[in-house]
Amino acid sequence: xxxxxxxxxxxxxxxxxxxxxxxxxxxxxxxxxxxxxxxxxxxxxxxxxxxxxxxxxxxxxxxxxxxxxxxxxxxxxxxxxxxxxxxxxxxxxxxxxxxxxxxxxxxxxxxxxxxxxxxxxxxxxxxxxxxxxxxxxxxxxxxxxxxxx
Numbered sequence: 807x808x809x810x811x812x813x814x815x816x817x818x819x820x821x822x823x824x825x826x827x828x829x830x831x832x833x834x835x836x837x838x839x840x841x842x843x844x845x846x847x848x849x850x851x852x853x854x855x856x857x858x859x860x861x862x863x864x865x866x867x868x869x870x871x872x873x874x875x876x877x878x879x880x881x882x883x884x885x886x887x888x889x890x891x892x893x894x895x896x897x898x899x900x901x902x903x904x905x906x907x908x909x910x911x912x913x914x915x916x917x918x919x920x921x922x923x924x925x926x927x928x929x930x931x932x933x934x935x936x937x938x939x940x941x942x943x944x945x946x947x948x949x950x951x952x953x954x955x
Contacts, residue, residue: 836897837940839931844892847903850910850924851885854878857918874916881909881921892941902932902941 858878888903910925931937 837936839934839937840892840897840940843903843928843931843937844889844897846889846924846928847885847892847906847910848889850921850928851882851887851889853920854882854885854910854913854918857913857916857921858882861916878913878916878918881906881913884909885921898940898942900941902937903928904932907932 855878858875861875861878884906888900888906891897891900892903907925907928910921910928913925914922932941
């Protein structure tokens with residue numbers, strides 16, 4: 807008989823425990839889409855550099871004449887830089903990585919389908935109002951009252 811009472815007591819206390827996932831977002835919590843954008847930019851940058859090295863290695867240096875190989879290197883460097891900035895502590899001060907996403911899409915000229923898809927997804931995520939509200943950029947500041955005389 808004591809077992810039933812203890813089970814009832816445990817069920818009662820389980821309902822009273824605070825949830826770990828409350829609907830209230832702390833000011834320093836970054837949205838999941840911002841973290842997804844950062845990870846996709848980082849993965850895209852690493853993949854672009856590997857694609858650059860692979861194109862040069864497979865062609866035994868013959869593709870070094872094609873300027874697109876160097877473009878893949880630039881996309882890779884920019885993707886890694888932007889992805890690591892968005893994963894850092896000051897991610898709120900960064901601008902949305904629309905330029906890097908467009909560069910990743912243009913990298914399709916090198917046959918880089920992975921970066922093209924990642925760039926499209928990043929652009930879609932950047933248009934989300936929650937992401938736009940979180941990524942303010944360094945030029946966004948709170949405006950005080952305007953003094954027009």
